[in-house]
């Protein structure tokens with residue numbers, strides 16, 4: 001029977017599937033030395049974010065065939081070391097799609113209805129009814145940069161709010177266009193015409209600082225930038241500058257070039273809504289991640 005070691009807490013539904021595949025040991029909170037000693041007897045290692053799967057750990061795991069991460073990327077795994085040993089890597093990039101899409105809608109509504117300010121002012125004992133005049137998403141133009149899983153999920157939801165959709169991507173989705181009426185345009189046109197711009201591309205050499213000073217200055221002075229992708233896609237210094245100069249109206253951010261963004265001038269700006277990289281942080285997304293990796297492990301072992 002295949003031996004599976006789980007070293008970070010993952011959702012119970014995933015563990016149940018793993019138990020049907022092999023002998024599962026859940027040992028969370030191991031320090032690197034303890035993990036080094038433990039890993040020897042296992043063919044499968046399942047982690048989330050806390051366990052750092054270094055070359056040392058991989059080399060010590062002589063029987064390892066699969067390393068799985070119940071999450072989006074493989075950031076805490078030495079991918080090169082695993083690859084050179086022929087170890088299969090598994091993760092679940094599909095899991096947080098809905099969670100992130102709903103956060104984007106939540107951020108846009110938080111902006112249009114000034115929800116963070118309304119809540120804070122109530123708790124200060126104020127009743128700022130007249131100061132809290134909002135606006136509607138209906139009829140506004142949403143520009144979606146990257147129409148992969150999350151970008152499309154945002155588009156489908158925004159359509160229900162009666163927003164007009166523009167999109168930019170290196171590959172166009174015909175199904176998405178057909179179902180939503182989204183118009184694919186070039187990046188400059190999207191930036192010029194959108195009331196909200198939401199970013200959903202991965203970080204690559206081509207997308208790093210894809211939104212810099214030039215791009216931000218193309219946006220309307222009333223427009224809002226929403227970034228729930230990766231901090232590095234936006235040049236944060238340029239963003240702070242345009243926000244301070246009122247070149248754009250505001251920004252809603254879940255991701256930052258440095259996390260946490262300690263001492264960043266961003267934290268002091270009045271025209272931003274900030275969340276601490278919580279895009280994937282829903283019970284459902286965590287369950288989905290655990291179930292998806294467990295099922296992928298099952299398929300891989302069955303090959």
Ligand code: NAD
Nearest residue numbers: 146147148149150169170171200201202206228229279280
């Ligand atoms: P995806 O791979 O499904 O979609 C990415 C899209 O970007 C693709 O359609 C691709 O063609 C497009 N793209 C790539 N390079 C491009 C370029 N140079 N110009 C234009 N388009 C380009 O990815 P996804 O699952 O939708 O995830 C999107 C982003 O969300 C990623 O950056 C991911 O890391 C991030 N994410 C954030 C959180 C969070 O907690 N905030 C959670 C999950 C994912």
